[in-house]
Amino acid sequence: xxxxxxxxxxxxxxxxxxPVTAAFCIGFVxxxxxxxxxxxxxxxxxxxxxxxxxxxxxxxxxxxxxxxSFWYTALFAxxxxxxxxxxxxxxxxxxxxxxxxSNLYRTVFFMPNLIGGIVLGYIWSMIFDGILSRYGTSILxxxxxxxxxxxxxxCWQQIGYVMIIYIAGLQxxxxxxxxAAKIDGATKTQTLFRVTIPNVMPAITICTFLxxxxxxxLFDQNLALTAGQPFIIQPDGSTVKTTxxxxxxxxxTFYGQNSASKGVGQAKAVLFFILVAGxxxxxxxxxRKREVQQ
Amino acid sequence: xxxxxxxxxxxxxxxxxxxxxxxxxxxxxxxxxxVVINSFKVNTYVKTDTFAxxxxxxxxxxxxxxxxMTFGNYPFWxxxxxxxxxxxxxxxLIILFTSMAAWYIARxxxxxxxxxxxxxxxSMVVPFQMVxxxxxxxxxxxxxxxxxxxxxxxxxxxxxxAIFMFVGFVKSIPLEIEEAxxxxxxxxxxxxxxxxxxxxxxxxxxxxxxxxxWVWNDYLLPYLVLDINEYRTIPIHIQYLKGSYGTxxxxxxxxxxxxxxxxxxxxYLICQKYIIKGVAAGAVKG
Numbered sequence: 001x002x003x004x005x006x007x008x009x010x011x012x013x014x015x016x017x018x019p020v021t022a023a024f025c026i027g028f029v030x031x032x033x034x035x036x037x038x039x040x041x042x043x044x045x046x047x048x049x050x051x052x053x054x055x056x057x058x059x060x061x062x063x064x065x066x067x068x069s070f071w072y073t074a075l076f077a078x079x080x081x082x083x084x085x086x087x088x089x090x091x092x093x094x095x096x097x098x099x100x101x102s103n104l105y106r107t108v109f110f111m112p113n114l115i116g117g118i119v120l121g122y123i124w125s126m127i128f129d130g131i132l133s134r135y136g137t138s139i140l141x142x143x144x145x146x147x148x149x150x151x152x153x154x155c156w157q158q159i160g161y162v163m164i165i166y167i168a169g170l171q172x173x174x175x176x177x178x179x180a181a182k183i184d185g186a187t188k189t190q191t192l193f194r195v196t197i198p199n200v201m202p203a204i205t206i207c208t209f210l211x212x213x214x215x216x217x218l219f220d221q222n223l224a225l226t227a228g229q230p231f232i233i234q235p236d237g238s239t240v241k242t243t244x245x246x247x248x249x250x251x252x253t254f255y256g257q258n259s260a261s262k263g264v265g266q267a268k269a270v271l272f273f274i275l276v277a278g279x280x281x282x283x284x285x286x287x288r289k290r291e292v293q294q
Numbered sequence: 295x296x297x298x299x300x301x302x303x304x305x306x307x308x309x310x311x312x313x314x315x316x317x318x319x320x321x322x323x324x325x326x327x328x329v330v331i332n333s334f335k336v337n338t339y340v341k342t343d344t345f346a347x348x349x350x351x352x353x354x355x356x357x358x359x360x361x362x363m364t365f366g367n368y369p370f371w372x373x374x375x376x377x378x379x380x381x382x383x384x385x386x387l388i389i390l391f392t393s394m395a396a397w398y399i400a401r402x403x404x405x406x407x408x409x410x411x412x413x414x415x416x417s418m419v420v421p422f423q424m425v426x427x428x429x430x431x432x433x434x435x436x437x438x439x440x441x442x443x444x445x446x447x448x449x450x451x452x453x454x455x456a457i458f459m460f461v462g463f464v465k466s467i468p469l470e471i472e473e474a475x476x477x478x479x480x481x482x483x484x485x486x487x488x489x490x491x492x493x494x495x496x497x498x499x500x501x502x503x504x505x506x507x508w509v510w511n512d513y514l515l516p517y518l519v520l521d522i523n524e525y526r527t528i529p530i531h532i533q534y535l536k537g538s539y540g541t542x543x544x545x546x547x548x549x550x551x552x553x554x555x556x557x558x559x560x561x562y563l564i565c566q567k568y569i570i571k572g573v574a575a576g577a578v579k580g
Contacts, residue, residue: 009402009482016398016486019391020453021410026436027450028417031428038428046431091315099312107566108319111326113573114558116511118529119551122536123325126332126544130344156325164570165577206577217421220513224533250423251514266427273424280419 039266056267065240066268069249076147076245077215080154084211085204088159092166093192106167110160121224124153139226146226146243153221158214162207169203170196202287209283216276219247228252246272326555333358333552337545358549365546366535370553373531376441377510380527383441384448385505388456389498391449396460397490401472411461417454422514425451430518439519447519448509455576456501463497464490503565503572510558528554 009016034046039056041049060066091109095102112120128139128149139145173196181191197204222228228241228248244252250272253265332340334355335348343352363370399407433439433447467490475485513529522530532554535547562569 008476009398010404012482013398013402013406015483016394017406017410020395020449020457023391023446023450024410024413024417024453025450026432026438027429027447028420028425028453029413031425031432032417032420034428034432035425046428094311094315097308097311099308099315101312101316105315105319106570107563108322110570111559111562112322114507114511114562114569115555116513116529118511118513118533119554122532122547122551123329126340126344126548127325127328129341130328133341133344156322161573164574168574210577219423220511220529223513224536247421247423251426254427262427269424269426273420276421277419 035266036270038263039270040263041266042263044262052263056263057271059261059264060267060271063253063264063268064234064238065244066246066249066253068240068242069244069246072147072243073216073218073245076150076218077212080151080158080215081208081211083151083155084158084162085207087155088162088207089166089204091159091163092170093196095163096167096170106160106163109163112157113161115157117218117220118224120153120157121221124149124156125225140229143230143242146229150218150221150225150243153225154215154218157221158211162211165203165207165210166200169200173199205283205286209279209286213276213279213283216279217247218245219251222248223251246275329548329552329555332545333549335545335548337543340544340548354545358543358545359553361543362546362549362553365543365550366531368526368531368534370531370550373526373528374554376525377527379441380444380448380516381506381509384445384452384509385502387445387449388452388505389502392453392456392501393460393491393494393498394486395453396457397464397486399457400461400464401469411457414454414457417451418458422451426514426518429515433519439521441520441525444516444519447515448505451515452505452508455504459497459501459575460494463494467493497575499568500572500575503569504576507569507573 038046038049040051040053042052042055043049091105095106115123125139128145132138132145137145139149177195177199178191181195186194222243222245226243228244230242232240232242234240241249241252246268250265250268253261253268328345331346331348332344335343335352335358336354337358339346339348339352346352348354395410399411429447429451433444438444438447471493472485472489475489476482480489511529512527513533516525516527517530517533520526520530522534526534532547532550535550536542
C-alpha cells in the first residue's frame with residue numbers, strides 16, 4: 001500500500017504543510033528564537049542590540065516589582081485553584097444527581113466563560129466600586145480588595161469551565177461500583193470519597209493544572225480590574241504595584257515609562273516561559289504516571 | 295426506615311438541592327443584570343447607586359447607547375466590524391490550513407512532519423508574553439498589521455492546539471477509506487478535499503469554537519500588532535474608554551459592554567451543545 005499511497009501525497013507536501021509552516025515560523029518559531037536571543041541583549045530598537053550576557057537576568061531577579069509579582073501570582077494561582085476546583089466539583093456533583101433544571105443550571109454556570117477578560121474586568125470593577133464606595137473606599141486603594149476581587153471574578157468565570165470537565169468525569173464513574181457501595185451500606189460521604197473521587201482523578205488532574213496555569217498566565221482580567229494598583233514606593237525610589245501579576249509586570253517592563261529596560265523585559269519573559277512550561281511538563285508527568293497504572 | 299420513607303427523603307433532598315442551585319443561578323446572573331440596569335442609568339448615578347433600578351431621574355433611556363456609538367473618539371461599529379472580520383478570517387484560515395497539515399502529518403509521518411508536530415505541541419505551553427515583543431515587531435515588518443492580514447499571525451500562533459486536535463482525530467480515521475479513493479483514481483488533493491475533509495467535521499466544530507472564543511476576546515495580540523488609531527477590536531475599544539480619559543462615562547461604558555456581550559450570549563445559547571463539547575475537547579490546553 002505504501003508504494004501507491006505515500007509517494008503521491010509527498011509530492012503535495014508544499015501545499016498541505018506549506019501555509020501552516022510559513023505562518024508558524026512567522027507567528028511562533030522566529031519570534032521565539034529572537035526572544036531568547038534578545039534576552040541576552042541590551043536594546044531599545046530591535047535593529048540595534050548589544051550582547052550583555054546574563055546581565056538582564058540578574059537585573060530581572062533583582063527587580064523588587066518582579067519578585068513581588070511572582071509571589072503575588074503564585075499565591076493568587078493557588079488560592080484561585082482551590083476555590084475554583086472545590087466549587088466547580090461541588091457544582092458538577094450536584095448537577096449529576098438527576099435533579100430538575102440541571103441543564104438550565106449548567107447553561108447559566110458556564111455562561112461567564114464566554115465573556116472576554118477585559119469586559120469581565122470592567123463589569124466587576126463597577127460592581128466592586130458600587131459596593132466599596134459606600135464605605136468610602138475603592139478596589140484600587142487596597143491590595144486585599146484587589147486580590148479577593150480578582151479571586152471572585154475568576155471564580156465567576158472559571159467555575160463553569162471546570163464544572164464541564166468534572167461533569168464529563170463524573171459520568172464515567174461505573175454505575176455498578178456506586179451500586180455495590182450502596183449495597184455494602186456505604187454512606188453518601190463514604191461513596192463520594194472512596195468511590196467517586198478516586199474514579200474522577202484524571203479530571204481532577206486536568207482541572208488542577210488548567211486553573212494553575214491559567215492563574216499564572218492571567219493578564220486581561222488583571223489589567224482591567226486594577227491594572228496593578230495600589231502602588232508602594234520602595235526606599236530606592238522604584239515603585240511596586242501591589243496587585244500586579246507576572247504577565248502584567250512583563251508587559252509594563254516592555255511598554256512602561258522606562259524604554260531602556262526592554263532586554264530586562266525579555267529576560268523576565270523567558271523566566272516566565274520556563275515557569276509555565278515547567279508546570280506543563282509536570283502535568284504531562286502526572287498524566288503519564290496515571291495512564292501506566294490503569 | 296421503610297423503602298417509601300427513604301424514597302420520600304431522597305425526593306425532598308433533591309428538591310432542596312434544586313432550589314439551592316436555583317438561588318445560586320440567580321446570584322450568578324446578577325453581574326450581567328447589573329450591567330443591563332446601569333446601561334440605562336444616568337452616568338453620575340452609576341457609581342453611587344450601582345444596584346438601584348434606573349427609575350425617576352436616574353433613567354437615561356437610550357442616551358447611553360447613542361453616546362456610546364462615538365464614545366472614546368472611535369466609532370463603536372467599526373470595532374465590531376473589525377472584530378468580526380478578524381475572528382471569521384482567522385478561524386477559517388486556522389480550520390482550513392491546520393486540518394490539511396494535520397492530515398499530511400498523520401499520514402506521511404516523516405521526520406519533517408514529526409519536527410513540525412512536536413514544535414506545535416511545544417508551542418502550546420509557551421505563554422504569549424514570551425513572544426509578544428518580537429512577534430509584534432515581526433508582524434510589523436511583514437505588514438501583517440491590518441485586520442485582513444493579522445489572521446496570518448493568529449494562524450501561526452494558534453496552530454499548535456488545532457494541529458494537535460486534528461492529528462489526534464485523523465489517526466482514528468481508518469486508512470482503508472482513503473486507500474479506496476486512491477485506487478478509484480483520486481489524487482491526494484482530491485482525496486483530502488472530497489473524502490477526508492467532510493469526515494473532520496466534529497473536530498472542525500470543536501476547533502472552530504475554541505478559536506472563535508479565543509480570537510473574539512483576545513486583547514493583547516491585536517493591541518500590539520494593529521495600528522490602534524485606525525483599527526480597534528471590541529476589547530481594545532473597551533479598554534481605551536477607560537485608558538485615555540481621566541473621568542469615564544460609566545453609563546456609556548456599560549451600554550457598550552452590554553452591546554458587546556449580547557451577541558456572545560446569543561451565540562452561546564444557539565451553539566451551546568457544540569461549545570460545551572468543544573471546550574471539553576480543548577481542555578488539554580491552559
